[in-house]
Amino acid sequence: MTEAKEAWSGRRVLITGGLGFIGSNLARRLAGLGADVVLVDSLIPQYGGNLFNVADLEGRVRVNISDVRDQHAFRHLVQDRELIFNLAGQTSHMDSMTDPVTDLEINCTAQLRLLEVCRQHNPKLKIVFASTRQIYGKPDYLPVDEKHLLRPTDVNGINKMAGEWYHILYNNVYGIRATAIRLTNTFGPGMRVKDARQTFLGVWVRAAVEGRPFEVWGGEQLRDFTYVEDCVDALMMAASNPNTDGEIYNLGGDRVLSLKDLADLVVATNNGGAYEIKTFPPERKRIDIGDYYASDEKFRLATGWMPRTGLEAALSKTLAYYRLNLAHYL
Numbered sequence: 001m002t003e004a005k006e007a008w009s010g011r012r013v014l015i016t017g018g019l020g021f022i023g024s025n026l027a028r029r030l031a032g033l034g035a036d037v038v039l040v041d042s043l044i045p046q047y048g049g050n051l052f053n054v055a056d057l058e059g060r061v062r063v064n065i066s067d068v069r070d071q072h073a074f075r076h077l078v079q080d081r082e083l084i085f086n087l088a089g090q091t092s093h094m095d096s097m098t099d100p101v102t103d104l105e106i107n108c109t110a111q112l113r114l115l116e117v118c119r120q121h122n123p124k125l126k127i128v129f130a131s132t133r134q135i136y137g138k139p140d141y142l143p144v145d146e147k148h149l150l151r152p153t154d155v156n157g158i159n160k161m162a163g164e165w166y167h168i169l170y171n172n173v174y175g176i177r178a179t180a181i182r183l184t185n186t187f188g189p190g191m192r193v194k195d196a197r198q199t200f201l202g203v204w205v206r207a208a209v210e211g212r213p214f215e216v217w218g219g220e221q222l223r224d225f226t227y228v229e230d231c232v233d234a235l236m237m238a239a240s241n242p243n244t245d246g247e248i249y250n251l252g253g254d255r256v257l258s259l260k261d262l263a264d265l266v267v268a269t270n271n272g273g274a275y276e277i278k279t280f281p282p283e284r285k286r287i288d289i290g291d292y293y294a295s296d297e298k299f300r301l302a303t304g305w306m307p308r309t310g311l312e313a314a315l316s317k318t319l320a321y322y323r324l325n326l327a328h329y330l
Contacts, residue, residue, distance in 0.1 A: 009034035024053035096156035188228030
C-alpha cells in the first residue's frame with residue numbers, strides 16, 4: 001500500500017464515464033491513494049452514470065458533468081492531466097442496433113475528437129481505453145487471444161473497434177501513449193441493474209435480491225467474468241507500465257463456466273432464488289456470439305496481473321451491496 005501511494009499520490013487523473021460502474025470504483029481506489037482525480041460524466045440516464053456511486057467521495061474528487069461528445073469542454077479538461085482512463089461509452093448491444101447513429105457518435109466519433117483534443121492541447125499524457133471482447137464476434141477458437149480475427153456481430157462492436165484503433169493510431173503516429181484493454185463481462189458493486197444495458201448479470205442480481213426468478217437465455221454458453229476490483233487493478237497496471245504503450249490486451253477472470261452454472265451459483269450465493277431457462281429472443285439471437293472466454297496471458301505476462309477475487313466471493317460482495325443499496329439503482 002505504501003508503494004502504491006507513492007506511485008499515485010498527486011497524479012493528475014481524468015476519468016471519462018467517471019460516475020459509472022467501473023469509473024467510480026477506479027476513482028475510489030485512486031482517491032484513496034492520494035491521486036488528483038477529475039470525473040467526467042454526462043449523466044444521461046441510459047448510460048449508467050449515478051451520483052450515488054461517488055457519494056462517499058465528496059470532497060475527494062472533482063466532478064464535471066460533460067458529454068464525451070463535447071470537444072469544447074474537453075479542451076479545458078485535458079490540459080493539466082497526466083493520465084486519462086477513457087471509460088465513457090454506450091454499452092448496449094441492442095441499443096446500438098436500434099439507434100446506430102448515437103452509438104457511432106459516442107463510441108467512435110467522440111473518441112476521435114477526444115484524441116484530437118489531446119493531440120492539440122496535451123500530447124504528453126497517457127490514455128487507457130476500455131475496449132470490449134464484443135469486437136471479436138463469434139470465436140473461431142477458444143480461448144480467444146489478441147491474434148483472433150476481429151469480426152463484430154453488431155454496431156456497438158464495430159464502433160468500439162474503430163474507437164480502439166484510433167487510440168492505437170494516435171499512439172503510433174502522434175506519440176500519445178495509449179493502451180487498450182478488451183474487457184469481458186465485468187460485474188460488481190455499482191453496476192447497472194435496472195436493465196441489461198451493461199450486463200445481463202445485473203438483471204440477475206436485482207431479481208435475486210428482490211426474490212424474483214430471472215431468465216437464462218440458452219444456458220449452455222460459456223463465459224468468463226471479471227470482478228470490478230480486479231478490473232481496476234488491470235487498468236491501473238496498464239496505466240503505470242510504459243511497456244503497455246501502443247498495446248492491446250484481453251482481460252478475463254478466474255474461471256470459465258456456463259450461464260446455467262453461473263445462475264446456479266447466483267442462487268446458491270444468495271441463499272435462495274430461482275431461474276427459468278428460455279430460448280433466445282430472435283433479435284438477440286442474431287447478435288449472440290455463442291461461447292466466449294479470453295486468453296489474457298499476454299496481459300498477465302506484461303504486468304503480473306492476476307484476478308484476486310474468486311467468483312463466489314465476488315458474487316457474495318455484489319449481492320450484499322445491492323441488498324443495502326438497490327433503491328439507488330432503480
